[in-house]
Amino acid sequence: MKNFFNIEDFANNLINYCDKVQIKEFEKNEIITTYIVNRNMLFIVLEGSSDLIRYDFNGNQMVVERFNKFDVFGEIFYRININNELFVKAREKSKILMFNYDIFEKRCKKNCNFHEQLLVGLPNLVLTKVSDLNIRIELLSKKTIRDKILSYFKILSENNFSKTFTLPFSLTDLADYLSIDRSAMMREIKILKEDGFIKKLDKNRFTLLSQ
């Protein structure tokens, strides 16, 4: 999982960024963007985090996806969104890089280094996104809650090169991520503990037991 360019450095050198790109700060709960098909805007989280939210018919809102540091998002990744009921809301004070997809076609006036770096670095961010989406699809495809939890824990464990790992979010969020009922998930985690599959060390810290 090598990085084709170092986005940390990149973000730190944004002082004289080009005229095709802007950086904006958002307060907690501010709307960052509403998804409108063919608007072709792209966003990169530089600081903070935000949620892609869908309003369904009944009026209740649901978190479709969460964006953390250096995640890419935008209408361009959601070409079918007929009712324009998708929007992105800051979960906390956040800094967002914004630009139009036509950046690939039109160079900026200054022909700046920043523009160039973005063009080189963006594909890697998108590939990471695709990989993340594929992983989530595989998890959501598992038929039982047990399989979903164990498969996800296995991935976390492998990412961490250790049987012990920390969840990247709360248990409530985990249920959302796996699209299962939270109480049913808690029940299954309890059974997995009893059956000796996992051990709960701390609030969000688990160990996968070999059997």
Added chain:
Amino acid sequence: MKNFFNIEDFANNLINYCDKVQIKEFEKNEIITTYIVNRNMLFIVLEGSSDLIRYDFNGNQMVVERFNKFDVFGEIFYRININNELFVKAREKSKILMFNYDIFEKRCKKNCNFHEQLLVGLPNLVLTKVSDLNIRIELLSKKTIRDKILSYFKILSENNFSKTFTLPFSLTDLADYLSIDRSAMMREIKILKEDGFIKKLDKNRFTLLSQ
């Protein structure tokens, strides 16, 4: 959903393609590639179709994803695949375009038009892929079989600009795509018909009723 380049024309002009790219034909059931992390190969289906298959522990194989004409696939979209148990198998006689991701960095010797077109057109194919993955995630996130079916039918209907539409694959494949048991899905379709939500016209042809 505009096209940034016409891949049909593109594929028809492959006569003097560049030295960075190759086109290969595969017979039905032939293995096109095995996913190996960091191999960085990309593939585009020019003709035919293929399945991404996972061997699980028990030895039984499961279709993770299906690739049709002009779909892009490759290890590069699956960065976490520790056991290398993923491979792509041709469902029928297929023609596949293959190249390494470094095509972005290294121009070919001839500096050919083909190479240039690929660089311009590929991002659009990838964005379409991301959009498709996002749609599937939303469907898989629905909690009931009824919601999954109705949401998917709504998308097909909107794509077709009509309440009536044809499934792009068999009912058996639909159950796989939505990751639900086929018999449970058939039962639900029956209830949806009885409740007046849908009408079945033909084998794979349905109409969404307004109520």
Added chain:
DNA sequence: ACATTCTTGTTGCATTTGCAACAAGAATAC
């Protein structure tokens, strides 16, 4: 033309899951 494989359709039953509701502890806001 026949055999074989694939797809649709159906049902009973056990199991899994979502939902509702509640309580206690942790974290955060003011």
Added chain:
DNA sequence: GTATTCTTGTTGCAAATGCAACAAGAATGT
């Protein structure tokens, strides 16, 4: 420092779902 919100944990129950098994029709291969 207190109130408020968020998170974890638990349970009973009804509803949804997967599984197994079977049959008939359609499509495909030779």
